[in-house]
Amino acid sequence: MKLPVRIHCVLAPLVIVLCLLLPEGLPRAVLNTLIGFACAGLVVLGVHRNRPRGAAAWWLIAAGVGAWTLGDALYSYLELVLGISPFPSVADVSYLAAYPLLTAALWSFVRSRTGGRDREGVIDTAIISIGFALLSWIFLMQPTLADGSATVPTRVLAALYPVGDVLLLALLVRLFTSSGARSASFRLLGAGVVLMLVADSVYQVQSLDGVYSPVLDAGWLASYACIAAAALHPSMRRLTELEPSAGVAFGRGRLLALMFASLLSPGTMVLQLCLGLSLEPWAVALSSVVxxxxxxxxxxxxxxxxxxxxxxxxxxxxxxxxxxxxNRRSGDAELHRLQQEAVAEGRPLAVAVLDLDRFKSFNDTFGHPAGDRLLSQAALAWTAGLDGTGAVLARWGGEEFLVVLPDRDLAGAAAVVDALRARTPLGQTFSAGVAQWDRTETLAALVARTDEALYEAKHAGRDRVVTAGAVPAAQQPVPPRPSQQQPSPRAAAEPPAQPVA
Known part of the structure; x- marks a missing residue:
């Protein structure tokens, strides 16, 4: 943490406590206003010192804090100096102007961090915001609008404050659900906005009963101080950096937040019943459906x-x-599948194993990255050479490749494989063994014969294709001997022997 942030974190709590210790009246109001404007100035200082890429959002933050503080100054001047009622007044214009400025700043942060993506984050924000909007409507907006002791413009003006809080909360939630680093500046900014919303909401609840607690000033001043610290911290540059991925992981905390927000509608009705308040069925029903x-x-x-x-x-x-x-598993599966088709349709089937010549020496000479390039380029070249043949090419392991060639006899399969030699990249060669399935041997035996042919190609000097011979007679499956209980066809044709008299 740099020196300006440390100084601010030490001095800000002391000045806030000093402000609360002053008696209510003009001295406290003046110090309150000075703290607010100082925090707005510190945001400007942080922008100049740290020079973030997206400075516009921070300028909006400074303007929002300044507008809120200007509202405090006008409110105190009207009440303490002129002795007139500060509500409704020009101070409300300044207060209400702070909401769009701060929400625009948070929206700018979100756009910078997500690039306009993250559909899931938008849905999560809507779920949480609608739940809290219902609470605000039932316990703040609706009672304010139903107050018959005030004029209609006054009631509408008073209801705009919780609307602004809901809008600011929605953008704060959207910021929390965006991708990007959770830096010190990110946490300080979030804490500042949360303190501002809490203090504002408590003030609105108290104002319904005509009560005001001066302790709320501490909440607003602390929010200004946190926002100023967020701007002074060097990590504020990362708040406007685009992240490669959109959204954050759907963890347990996010799931609990969505579950809580989803239960706010029925929970609000339960709370109304417990408190004996009049129900708002349409608001609860509509929010529940949404x-x-x-x-x-x-x-x-x-x-x-x-x-x-x-x-x-x-x-x-x-x-x-x-x-x-x-891979090898898929190659085995394809070999088995094509064998079944060959059995069902009476078609020939051949198998080849290709092995790049002197691959270890190539790796030792040019390095393993070059060896990897050789393998990948050979795979591309051979795949192109097999296009239209119906053959399946698989990596068998290391520098060995399996080729399954349906509808090919031994000579045709060998010709297809031999044509691939000219396509081998980087001036390299391969040796190959080719065998045709004799329709009786197992696939393991077929591959074993193919391997033997490959070894013959290697021993014969490499860079060639060798075909495997037929299965030796000794390896041919032996037909089962006739059972002793069943007569041979010739014995069945002969008449039974007559018993000797």
Whole structure:
């Protein structure tokens, strides 16, 4: 933490306590106003010292704090100097102007951090904001508008304050649900806005009963001090940086916040019943419907994301990460599938194993990154060469590749594989063994014969394709011997022997 922030964090609490210790009246009002304007000036100082990329949001923050403080100054002047009622008055114009300035600043932070993305964050913000908007309507706005002792313009003006608080809360929640680092400046700014909302909401509740607690001044002054500290801290530059990912993880805290917000509608009705207040069924019903729809949309989005991630994981399990080809497991599955098709349709099937020549020497000479490039480029080149043949190319392991060639006899398969030699990149060569399935051997035996042919190609000097011979007679499956209980066809044709007399 830099020196200006340390000095501010030490002096600000002392000055706030001094302000509260002063007797109510003009001295306290003057010091209160000076603290507010000083905090707005410190925000400007923080912008000049730290030079963030998106300075406009911080200028709006400074203007919002300044407008709120100007409202305090006008309010105190009308009440303490002129002795007239400060509500409604020109002070309300300054107070109400602070809300759009601060909300615009928070919106600018959100846009800078998310780039306008993050649909899930918008839905979460709507869920939480609607829940608190219902509370504000029932306990603040509706009683204010129903107050028959005040004129209609006065009631509407008083109701604009909770509307501004709800708007500011919505943008604060949207900021909290955005991506980006939770830096010291981020936390200080959030704490400042929260203190401002709490103090403002308590003041509005007390004003319904004509009560005002001077302790609330501490809440507003503390909010100004936190916002000033956020601007002075060097991490304030990161508040306007675009993050590569939108939104934050859907953790337990976010889930609990959404659950609490979703229960605010029925919980508000329960609270009204417990307090003996008149019910607001239409407000509760409408907010419940909107919240239900938003929760369903949010859950459907989560489900779609889970399904997408599941598909990605399944693809990763089947694919070789380096070459993008099917891995050995997928190659086995494809070989089995094509064998079943060959059995069902009576078609030939051949298998080849390709092995890059002297791959270890290539790695030792040019390095492992070059070896990886060779593998990936060979996979691309061979895939292009097999296009239209119906063959399946898979990475078998290391520098070995499996090629399954349906509808190809031994000579045709060898010709297809031999044509790939010219496509091998970086001037490298490969050796290959090719074998045709004899329709009786197991797939393991077929691959074993292919490997033997590959070894022959290696021993013969590499850079060639060798075909495997037929399965030796000794390895052919032996037909089962006729059972002793079942007569041979010839014995069945002969008449039974007559018993000897």
């Amino acid at each position: 919240l239900f729809v938003l929760v369903v949309v949010r859950m459907s989005g989560l489900l779609a994301r889970v399904q997408e991630q599941s598909a990605q994981l399944a693809a990763l399990a089947r694919t070789d990460a380096l070459t993008g080809l099917p």
